[in-house]
Amino acid sequence: MSTLVSLDITxxxxxxxxxxxxxxxxxxxDLITQLRSTxxxxxxxxxxxxxxxxxxxxxxxxxxxxxxxxxxxxxxGDMLRALAETSLAIRKLPMPTIAKVQGAAIGGGCGLMVxxxxxxxxxxxxxxxxxxxxxxxxxxxxxxxxxKIGAGPARxxxxxxxxMSGAEGYAKGIASHxxxxxxxxxxxxxxxxxxxxxxxxxxxxxxxxxxVLDGSNDDAAIREAAEISAxxxxxxxAQERLAKMWxx
Amino acid sequence: MFNAGxxxxxxxxxxxxxxxxxxxxxxxxxxxxxxxAMFDELxAALAAASSTIAGRQAASCVLLAATGRAxxxxxxxxxxxxxPTMMGTFLQRLSTAVRMLRSMPCPVVAAVQGPALxxxxxxxxxxxxxxxxxxxxxxxPVHRIGLSPAISLxxxxxxxxxxxxxxxxxxxxxDAVAARALGLVHELVDDxxxxxARSLAVSRHLLAxxxxxxxxxxxxxxAHDGSCDLAALDATLAASVATGLSDESSAMxxxxxxxxQKPR
Numbered sequence: 001m002s003t004l005v006s007l008d009i010t011x012x013x014x015x016x017x018x019x020x021x022x023x024x025x026x027x028x029x030d031l032i033t034q035l036r037s038t039x040x041x042x043x044x045x046x047x048x049x050x051x052x053x054x055x056x057x058x059x060x061x062x063x064x065x066x067x068x069x070x071x072x073x074x075x076x077g078d079m080l081r082a083l084a085e086t087s088l089a090i091r092k093l094p095m096p097t098i099a100k101v102q103g104a105a106i107g108g109g110c111g112l113m114v115x116x117x118x119x120x121x122x123x124x125x126x127x128x129x130x131x132x133x134x135x136x137x138x139x140x141x142x143x144x145x146x147x148k149i150g151a152g153p154a155r156x157x158x159x160x161x162x163x164m165s166g167a168e169g170y171a172k173g174i175a176s177h178x179x180x181x182x183x184x185x186x187x188x189x190x191x192x193x194x195x196x197x198x199x200x201x202x203x204x205x206x207x208x209x210x211x212v213l214d215g216s217n218d219d220a221a222i223r224e225a226a227e228i229s230a231x232x233x234x235x236x237x238a239q240e241r242l243a244k245m246w247x248x
Numbered sequence: 249m250f251n252a253g254x255x256x257x258x259x260x261x262x263x264x265x266x267x268x269x270x271x272x273x274x275x276x277x278x279x280x281x282x283x284x285a286m287f288d289e290l291x292a293a294l295a296a297a298s299s300t301i302a303g304r305q306a307a308s309c310v311l312l313a314a315t316g317r318a319x320x321x322x323x324x325x326x327x328x329x330x331x332p333t334m335m336g337t338f339l340q341r342l343s344t345a346v347r348m349l350r351s352m353p354c355p356v357v358a359a360v361q362g363p364a365l366x367x368x369x370x371x372x373x374x375x376x377x378x379x380x381x382x383x384x385x386x387x388x389p390v391h392r393i394g395l396s397p398a399i400s401l402x403x404x405x406x407x408x409x410x411x412x413x414x415x416x417x418x419x420x421x422x423d424a425v426a427a428r429a430l431g432l433v434h435e436l437v438d439d440x441x442x443x444x445a446r447s448l449a450v451s452r453h454l455l456a457x458x459x460x461x462x463x464x465x466x467x468x469x470x471a472h473d474g475s476c477d478l479a480a481l482d483a484t485l486a487a488s489v490a491t492g493l494s495d496e497s498s499a500m501x502x503x504x505x506x507x508x509q510k511p512r
Contacts, residue, residue: 096417117413148410171429176414194419198391199500202491203417205396209484210413213401213474 005034007042012049013192014042021057026065027108029079036086043093049196049203051097052188053090053116060101060125061109066233067246073239077230080140083108084226087115087144091216094204096195100188102181106163107131110174111141114148117207119175120188125166127174132161135241137232139225147214149173258289260296267455269297269310270448276316282367283324284334287341294348301354307459308354309451312375313444319360319384320368325393329505335492339399342367343485346403349374350476353463355454359447360384360433361440363421366397373403373432376466379450380424380433381443387421393504394497399488406475407432 008015016038018025025031042048055061064083069075090097090112099105099113101121110127113119121127129145131138138158146154149172157172170178179187195203211217232238257275262268271293273280280286294310301308314320323342328334349356349371358375363385372378372386388397397416405412411430415422427433435450437443454462470476491497 117417148413150409173411173430176418191419195391195417198419199394199491199496201494201496202394202396203391205487205491206391206398206401206416209396209398209401209487210416213405213480213484214410214412 002030003034004028004031005038007038009045009048012047012196013189014045014048014051015054016042016051017054017056018061019056021055023065024057024059024062024104025055025109026062027079027083028065028068029075029082031065032079032082032086036082036089039086039089039093042095043089046200049095049198049200050192051093051095052100052192053097053112054100054188055102057103059103059109060099060105061112062104063107063109066242070242070246073234076233080229080233081223081226083111084140084222087111087141088219088222090115091144091211094207095200096203096207098188098191098195100184101125101127101166101175102184107136107138108141111138111144114141114174115144118177118191119169120177120179120184120191121166121169121175122181122184123165123167123178124181125169126163127166127169128161128163129158130161130163132159134245135232135235135238137229139232140229143222143225145174147216256289257283257286258293260293262300264452264455266300266304267306267308268448268451269293269301269308270451271297271310271312273314273320274316276318278324279318279321279363280314280316280368281321281324282338282342283327286324287338287345290345291341291348294345294352298348298352301352305459307455307457307462309454310349310352310354310356311359311447311451312349312356312371313359313447314361316362318362318368319364320371321363322366322368322390325501325505325508328501332493332498335395335497335501336489338367339485339489339492342370343399343481346370346374346400347476347481350403350470353466354459355451355462355466357447357451357454359443360386360424361443363387365421366390370397370400370403373400373407377435377450377454378407378433379435379437379443379447380427381437381440382424383440384424384427384433385421386415386427386432387418388416389419389421391417391419392500394491394494394500396488396491398484398491401484402477402480403475404432406469406473
């Protein structure tokens with residue numbers, strides 16, 4: 001298996017980078033698997049103060065790579081379950097997490113941004129949850145959105161589908177920071193460096209309580225949501241719309 | 249004035265025939281830091297307001313304000329350095345003040361004219377309506393001294409929901425615009441000179457409402473958003489105390505204090 005996810009740890013800052021730039025880092029089965037194992041290995045690293053999740057190339061992540069398994073609806077369901085487990089792994093990292101989002105963060109890609117503690121993006125980025133446009137149910141990523149922006153705004157966003165600009169995503173609260181594209185790296189590093197200066201025990205305790213209070217540790221609810229998405233994507237409506245999109 | 253006298257750190261004015269209690273931090277020399285004396289005066293003012301308001305039939309309102317450069321700069325760190333047990337004491341007293349504000353049987357308005365940091369930010373989260381001037385800042389810069397702001401999370405979450413992750417973890421302060429976007433500020437007053445008048449106007453606007461209805465909806469919101477969940481308040485207080493009394497915190501506090509004493 002080629003290396004689809006790289007890891008660099010320097011001065012307590014871990015950079016987890018998705019590396020399928022030719023596919024805008026679309027989440028293939030292999031990429032999701034490697035992302036999950038990379039993240040899980042960081043969980044016990046006491047020397048890591050901050051984790052940055054990023055994507056190589058012009059985009060952070062274009063979403064699920066469903067076309068690669070176009071003829072296999074069961075595989076699509078399994079990929080959504082794997083995305084749920086990866087999201088849980090990210091949320092359970094004891095140190096703060098930052099998504100550095102350039103270009104696109106769509107569907108599952110937007111889910112990866114929102115599950116992180118911070119999302120740093122730029123005004124022209126393209127973010128959002130267009131799942132329903134394709135007959136797909138975004139339940140798998142919905143719990144993290146609800147926790148981030150509240151049930152009312154999440155309801156409208158998930159039902160309306162489509163995408164929005166990074167500036168609009170920031171205004172709606174799905175990104176925590178919005179800076180010019182040429183400052184994305186420096187702003188992300190300034191945030192990471194600032195976080196790394198905090199007392200590691202104190203900051204982990206704060207994060208632990210944030211997750212206790214917002215129900216982030218309810219694995220069963222996350223997995224149940226993933227099952228709903230898996231069921232819907234295997235149905236006729238989603239398969240017809242996906243086939244039409246791919247012209248097959 | 250309830251507490252007229254020299255060298256007060258807080259003024260407590262009773263306005264509008266007893267309807268409006270304005271409690272103002274006025275220790276600009278120490279940026280309205282929460283010292284033992286400041287907590288004593290805050291406790292006394294909140295207790296006096298609470299007991300007189302509880303005995304009233306007519307509408308009441310509490311307005312928490314400040315004069316000087318800061319709204320409140322958080323704990324008196326010098327006292328924490330001098331006495332290693334003081335951090336725990338201050339956290340306990342902060343929790344008491346937060347609970348008194350939340351259980352006040354009338355709306356509590358905050359007028360934030362400058363930085364509200366750490367314990368100062370925690371007090372703001374305990375208020376019901378937050379009005380901010382352009383120089384207001386909100387932050388918990390306490391991870392730098394090895395302290396977790398867990399104590400503030402139930403009330404912070406009540407205002408910001410998921411935005412609490414950004415506010416509680418962010419290493420840099422949020423400005424008033426960002427705090428408004430996250431729900432911690434409800435009204436932004438562009439002209440700093442207009443903040444006083446506007447916060448009084450909002451308080452008086454509340455005095456025109458039905459007092460039982462106000463007290464009742466406040467109680468319901470307290471129960472609904474978890475900000476008065478005693479188990480959560482106790483557990484998050486304990487979490488902050490545990491970090492505040494840790495070796496990590498003593499070392500980081502000593503280093504931070506030393507760097508603050510260097511001439512600038």
